[in-house]
Amino acid sequence: MSATTTAPGTAEKGHIDPASAFVPVQTRSERQTSFDPADFGAPTGREVNWKHTPVERLAALFVDEPAPHGVISVEVSAPDVVEQTRLRPDAAPRGEVFTPEDVTSAIAWHQESEAPLLRIPAGVELDEPVVVTLTGNGGVAHAHVVIEAAPQSRGVVVLRHRGSAQHAQNVEIVVRDGAHLTLVSVQEWEDDAIHLSAHQARVAKDATLRHVVVSFGGGVVRVNPSVELAGAGARGELYGLAFADAGQHLESQVYLHHKGPHTVGDVLYKGALQGASAHTVWIGDVLIGPDAVGTDSYEANRNLVLTEGARADSIPNLEIETGDIQGAGHASATGRFDDEQLFYLQARGIAEEEARRLVVLGFLMEIVQKIGVDDLAERLVTRIEAELAAGAAR
Template identity: 75%
Template sequence: MTTTTEAPAAGAKGHTDPAGALVGGTAVVPVQTRSERPWSFDPADFATPTGREVNWKHTPLARLQSLLLNEPAPHDVIGVEVEGAAGLEQGRLTVGQSPRGEVFRPEDLPSAIAWAQEAEAPLLRIPAGVELDEPVVVRLTGRGGVAHAHVVIEAQANSRGTIILRHEGTAEQAQNVEIIVRDGAALTVVSVQRWDDDAVHLSAHQARVDRDATLTHIVVSLGGAVVRVNPSVELAGAGANGNLYGLSFSDAGQHLESQVYLHHKGPHTVGDVLYKGALQGASARSVWIGDVLIGPDAVGTDSYEANRNLVLTDGARADSIPNLEIETGDIVGAGHASATGRFDDEQLFYLQARGIDEEEARRLVVLGFLIEIVQKLGIPSLEEEFTAAIEAELAGEPAA
């Protein structure tokens, strides 16, 4: 694990972790940039988070203590069903068996524990040149208890396909998802969180996208007590594309979080990051942190990240922190944006002036705000499901 214990060199970049840390009683200089975050496969290399760390300061640590303990957990806590697997290769990978670990590097304690606890990681592979006729749905149903998982998804050269991870039921799960998109492949990964109200879900997704390949990564978080899904995507090859989208609806008592990292490493890469969330109810909380790094060799990059939040009631809170680092002047464009606000009274007035009652007008405004992400799924059945789920959230009905 890389740990800095000396003072930063003259001219070092400013950091966003003013609290620093103490490891073994020794002061540690805070990480200077997102790309320098320490990593290790050994849980013993990570101190237990205190909440002062930059990557934990917005997370309710008291609600996920079970996932900070490196103790053996049963392997039957999560039931697994795979649907639509025609053309998909499946297997299991021990530690050291390729391609497990080709991309993934644990950056926090729960992720390192999940790596160590998963003796045989499931492999979902789309073979070279294969185009899947329908999405592969991996249904993960929690039966109660603590669970750890490491999953490897590989799209080999010039393949095409969509893989959907559906999380339901109840569990306290630390999960790693390792994604490899080989040259010329096009892969869509959708992670759906429709857990029961008492579930805790910490998930680290790490991906590499190679030459002329495309990854579309979509996070939909609707259920669970604490849900934290952190995608990290490296556009490594020339002409690589990364589309990172997210949708969340947080209600009373829910904490929904995503820390997104997009690293433009190769030349002429394109990135599009858009996360949208709605919140209603006392203590509803959402957190979005977006980091984009355009590296020194990423000439010709075109990148944009944005986060939009709609707060529907008093007592709800959305934290939104976009960050952008550019290490080359030869780019097509780069930008970031963040906005959090309440209903637009003018929109409500416009709709009510045309005979639409206030409740229906509010429903239309929220649907209009979130539907942009729903439509990016490109899967009619999911689009219908999530539209209905949003309407149920607005009406305060139990999730279907």
């Protein structure tokens, strides 16, 4: 399966002589897509979708070669009603939603001969989450996973990543009419792990996708969700939490495409950073298409820098192609501790270290509470506190 797509007319935009001029890709909707890794080539770091990523650390994932078996151990805990099978590249719904946007996702598609499918059947409401635990055992691994919520179903799927690996991963998400799906991807890798993941989703009529990215561990972790609100009344809630330590690069490039009428989008990512060279990147692209009348959409990214030497890059973008919307906006803020908050807490007898812990927890808890899985929320709070304690001990 091979196809290449570029937006029509992009070569002529803003140039007198299109035959002799190069026009860089300016927006997410213009990017090239292809199932063939050769159509992309290895990134140099100058490309718009790679310029904030340390590509020199990712060389092993730019090679289109079979990876050894057993690099990633997979354990699935799911109610019996959840359907599990495997899909070849030409077996639906694989490929219904997903089209690679970069070389690593094209390689993962190509190398995954049989993609695992998790399907919540029509009309079923799960009473416990599906938990997929992926443990890296060292080496390079590729994966393509398909998750489908059939019409009028409800459920939660949690992807837990731990151990060590260099992992290129695709997650294809199909949310049918009236379904409600929560997908949580948690990255708790060891410090030497590399994880590049492309999530692509389509949300149908009156359906809701709550998509959450939580990144703690890993040397380079890049999880890029792309969500199309295709049906009338579709809703997309995209949330993220990143806690970067010294030497870590945690990145998310978020794309929310309002395609159908009367769709609702809510995007909120938060990051905390501590330690020299801790780095987070958030790029948020929202496209409100010409048929997306009545859209209500907002995206925001907020970062809390805890120490010197840390850096947060935050780039919100908004495209609107119709004038008939309910509202649209974006915001971005990066800063240090609020001295007034610290003073308030210390004035009431709380030690400075404890006051800082409370401020960070309060800042990040907004995302944790949106997950809606109590056991997972408790574990994430414990992890945040451990990160803070480790930073204070340095």
